[in-house]
Amino acid sequence: MTAKPKFAMYWAASCGGCEIAVLNIHEKILDVDANFDVVFWPVAMDAKYKDVEAMEDGSILLTLFNGGIRNDENEHIAKLLRKKSKILVAFGSCANEGCIPGLANLSNSHEIVETAFNTISTDNPNKVYPMASYSMPEGEIHIPTILPVLKTLDQVVDVDYYMPGCPPESHQIEAVVDLVVKVLQGKAQLPPKGSVIGAGNSTVCDECQRARNVKTIKSFERIWGVAPDPALCLLEQGIPCNGPATRSGCNARCPTAGAQCIGCYGPAEGVVDYGARLVSAFASVIDAKEPEEIDAILDGLVDPTGQFYRFNLAGSLLRAAAPAWKAESTHEKEKA
């Protein structure tokens, strides 16, 4: 049994949806078990960090890493798994581009903690806050400390492959498992390092079956306020659909079901900054030439930053908003 190559999967700042997506490949998961020795997978089996630390460097063949780098524990494990793994895959939107947890980069860490522990929706009458370290009779104990700016996996360590999606579609995971098994059997070659795997090379629009004409709009609509034409491009109907900038690979699931694409597969091939591409695309469809009229139409786009960077904030060019960078700079000075 020891001859089987080793497999690990880890979750950092994520929701656990990626693990469920892996289980959603049904019987295919048996192929993973048949071909791999699972050595570390916190959500599925018991293992300690010290067991991983004791492993030989490069002894794990394949590690799927999901989640962004939110605290010093995430950072430590990312570096550890990088050292221990031959192939490290940024698995899912969080590890690739920050995803929903990355939206916290619009605030500083103080505001994040306040929101979690001291708002009306939290039952915390005694204002109990987490402490990074605490002295017990048995000695000092620690919990991980939050980093001021959430980072993507490749902003912390070297990454071999990128597998986008929130979560990656099951049929895409199956295809990747098949490929890896074939590579193990010597029947296929690995793609070049740095490749995006388990996704398409084009945009969601390319896979979308809705009819596209010349797009011009006089107002933006919110999806709950209109009954969209089932056959016509959503953006053409004024519904802010992120399809033009989003990587294909999901078979245009949301637009097919009548909802706008929110961009969970991240930037399409060749898109440098996801939000900037959408600024470009949305501005192009607006049918107005006077600044006042343009502004009135743009008022319909309630939260442009959130609309354009819902999944991609931490992976974008600007990466975080001013309050988070300010906290980062204080953090760096304290470290120094």
Next chain:
Amino acid sequence: MTQSFEPVIIGFTCNWCSYRAADLAGTARIKYPPNVRLIRLMCSGRLDPTFVFKALANGADGVMITGCHPGECHYIEQNYKALRRFQLMRRTLQGFGIDPARIRLVWASAAEGARFASEVASFVEEVRALGPLNWGKNGSVPARAAEAAMEKEEVPA
């Protein structure tokens, strides 16, 4: 802010009007602050918002976008597209806590060298008053995906 702060401004000019306005300002020996680094595009409609975000993320304190006057675009109406992008960019940058005044849109015809120079001068003073942007300077490295993608050919959306 400190007295010695000299803002770095990236200026995008269009080939047909505003670059020529800058040229005219030069040949007419009109003085304007040297803080602006001009990059010539064929048209203001060529301005990908990525250029602006990348400039701000990599050390620019302000970005100036210039084009032909409305109705006078060499490519018929691409400067209107630039206008719409500009207005949407301002809103997006605000969400990042970046003062929208750090980007400015200026229309200048090939005959308006003096106007071009005075717009540069007033923009430099405005950005100077806002202070350095210093975006993510601490511990920040350019996003890997972004850098790699720059090398690749663009895929039309």
